[in-house]
Amino acid sequence: VQLQAFGGGLVQAGGSLRLSCAASGRTLSSSAVGWFRQAPGKEREFVASIGKSGTVTKYEDSVKGRFTISRDNAKGTVYLQMNSLKPDDTAVYYCASRYSPSNREVPTTPGRYAYWGQGTQVTVSS
Numbered sequence: 001v002q003l004q005a006f007g008g009g010l011v012q013a014g015g016s017l018r019l020s021c022a023a024s025g026r027t028l029s030s031s032a033v034g035w036f037r038q039a040p041g042k043e044r045e046f047v048a049s050i051g052k053s054g055t056v057t058k059y060e061d062s063v064k065g066r067f068t069i070s071r072d073n074a075k076g077t078v079y080l081q082m083n084s085l086k087p088d089d090t091a092v093y094y095c096a097s098r099y100s101p102s103n104r105e106v107p108t109t110p111g112r113y114a115y116w117g118q119g120t121q122v123t124v125s126s
Contacts, residue, residue, distance in 0.1 A: 001026040001115045005095045008120030011085055015124070019080040021095030021117060029073040032100040034113055035080045037091035037122075046108045047093070048080060053103040060108075062088075085124045092119040 007019040021033060034049035048059045048069040057069050066085075071078040078095060096113035098105075107113060 001097065003095055003097060003115055003117035005093060005117035005120045008093060008122045010123045010125065013086055013124055013126050015085050016081070016083045017085065017122060019082065019093055019095075019120060019122075021078040021080075021097075022076055023097065023115075027073075028071070028076050028078060028097055030099055031097040032105045032107060033069075033071065033078040033095060033097045034107060035069065035078075035093060035095055036110060037089075037093045038119075039091040042091075044094070044110055046110075049106040049108060050078060051103045051106050052100050056104050056106050058106040058108060082122070085122075087124050087126045090122060090124050092121050094119045 002024045005021050035047040036044050038044040046060050050057045050069045054071045066083050068081040095117045097115045098113045
């Protein structure tokens with residue numbers, strides 16, 4: 001399975017971006033998917049995750065109310081809508097997937113995911 005994350009870019013504080021994550025080689029419809037980010041000099045941190053049916057989601061506290069994770073299993077794509085962006089959101093954003101037998105599984109730790117995308121840079125200017 002190869003994941004591709006795209007949609008990053010440069011945006012001013014308060015602006016919005018939508019990231020997308022798509023897979024080749026295997027559909028994402030049977031997988032939980034998570035978004036993580038890594039800023040320079042910092043560890044990779046959890047942002048949001050979604051169960052395979054899309055009914056269960058989880059967010060890191062600092063993005064609650066600003067970011068929304070969703071998925072379109074017909075298109076095999078998971079999205080991260082990011083609104084009210086702040087300079088602290090600047091990072092490389094990665095999507096990751098894990099085959100999941102349960103609709104309710106929404107892992108929050110990197111070690112729980114088997115497949116990773118290459119990352120997309122998000123830069124928020126003040």
